[in-house]
Amino acid sequence: MTTLSPSARRVQDVLDAIALGHRVVEHERSTRTSQEAADAVGCTVGQIAKSLIFRARASGRPVLVIASGANRVDEKAVAALVGEKIERADPEFVRAKTGFAIGGVPPVGHAEAPLVVIDEDLLAFDTIWAAAGTPNAVFRLSPDQLVSMTGGRSAAVKKA
Ligand code: 5CA
Numbered sequence: 001m002t003t004l005s006p007s008a009r010r011v012q013d014v015l016d017a018i019a020l021g022h023r024v025v026e027h028e029r030s031t032r033t034s035q036e037a038a039d040a041v042g043c044t045v046g047q048i049a050k051s052l053i054f055r056a057r058a059s060g061r062p063v064l065v066i067a068s069g070a071n072r073v074d075e076k077a078v079a080a081l082v083g084e085k086i087e088r089a090d091p092e093f094v095r096a097k098t099g100f101a102i103g104g105v106p107p108v109g110h111a112e113a114p115l116v117v118i119d120e121d122l123l124a125f126d127t128i129w130a131a132a133g134t135p136n137a138v139f140r141l142s143p144d145q146l147v148s149m150t151g152g153r154s155a156a157v158k159k160a
Helices: 006-018 034-041 075-082 091-098 120-124 143-150
Strands: 048-056 062-068 086-088 115-119 128-131 137-141 153-155
Touching: 006 137, 034 048, 034 128, 034 137, 048 075, 048 091, 062 075, 062 091, 062 120, 062 143, 075 086, 075 115, 075 153, 115 120, 115 143, 120 143, 120 153, 128 143, 137 143
Parallel strands: 048 128, 062 115, 115 153
Antiparallel strands: 048 062, 048 086, 128 137
């Protein structure tokens, strides 16, 4: 049995509770950026589901945008969906609200339940990969599973 580092283990425990058979894989090499993650698993950068954290300005709520690694996120489009202005979260906010550090933020298992928006471009793939708690850990899933496990709403959020 492989031993996962503590943050990756926490994500595996969440996935075990979801019980769809997802397995966290820790790589020797970095998966900290979408490109590095794609290189490590041997997929295209578009198939990396990157987790971006924003802060809703009025409410202070965390907003999780799960975007294709190939795309930049249009903050105005996300704000329109959320119903209030949003701003990029700083590393301390990310740590506090998710329980994970930037570069390893997973789509599930956050300390505080975020509003979740999913980039519709991810839905075109059979298989995608998401971060799993550390800058070396990822897991494979389907876009449908991403939607169901996060309760997220898919939308057009790509910056033109
Ligand atoms: N493990 C990889 C692939 S799944 C990963 O987590 N990539 S990521 O793109 O989802 O996470 C890194 C993201 O964190 C960057 O895209 C960027 O939006 C954000 N980020 C990086 N540095 C900062 C920073 N200083 N403040 C706020 N956000 C940051």
